[in-house]
Amino acid sequence: MSDISAVEIEAAREAIAGFLEPTxxxxxxxxxxxxxxxxxxxxxxxxxxxxFKPRGVLNWLASAADTRLERGLVTVSAGNHGMALAWACGERGIPATVVMPEGASPFKVEACRGYGAEVILHGDIRATWAHANQLVRERGATLVPPYDDPYIIAGQGTVGLELLEQLPELDTLICPVGGGGLISGIGIAIKYARPEVRIVGVEPAGAAALKTAWDAGGPVELEKVQTLAASLGANRAGEHTYAASRRVVDELVTLDEEGIAAGAELLITRGKFYAEPGGAIAVAAIAAGAVSLDGSACAAAVVSGGNMETGELLKLLDKLP
Known part of the structure; x- marks a missing residue:
């Protein structure tokens, strides 16, 4: 599957339907x-x-031949993708290894191990990629990309199909952006049926991989990634996500650390949704005025994840003015 269309996203929904419920x-x-x-x-x-990560992982697994699974799977993750892969592989008895940065959330590290995966903590995000590729060569294992893969993107796009059914009058969608897999899949699904819907992506200013790619005309590796929104800390947009996002994303904005922290605190305390900073960034951008909803009659924000331990919550609160 070299390109991703609404057809592939519909197929992904069928592939994962027996494992996941709509949110x-x-x-x-x-x-x-x-x-x-x-x-x-x-x-x-x-x-x-x-x-949202199990959507893409399950669709990837559904597409993979047994020969690609028998020597195990390896991935790179700050946590949420690794947890999804560990869970899905644990359900099927497939060996999984998750390579994570040394500063990864202890909560997410232990969750990956709890689902049965081997976890290796190795350097920063650049070093994790190098080590994962080394493991693939040494073990004959298969690498499962966290976002830059057509099957992963199509799986994430099932969020868009659900949104179309749940909110027929939707006119604006705001979505968190890390490597770009979620917003690319959602955008493809929504724009196929409702091209007039405005799709807005929000990235941390300290990890603006997709915005950097847009400005440069293609994916560029960031020299440094530093953000409270660790789940969005990709150091490079993907080739697939860059191309797809240019087709379906109308606006891309960045948000500073204070804005991310304030928005996450607002979503937790007023909204009663225990979202991690990366999961809350779409709401945070609205609260900070980085995204305008003037003229929108039906707007939605994706709250993409809620895996945050108390230590991370305290770090978030320390960022507040």
Missing amino acids: PCLRSRPLEERLGRPLWLKCELFQQTGS
């Missing part, structure tokens, strides 16, 4: 009072393993 779209009146407008929340933090 709800909800509203929070106290949150809306603070924002000063209605806002639907697509609650991917309620998905298996606490994020």
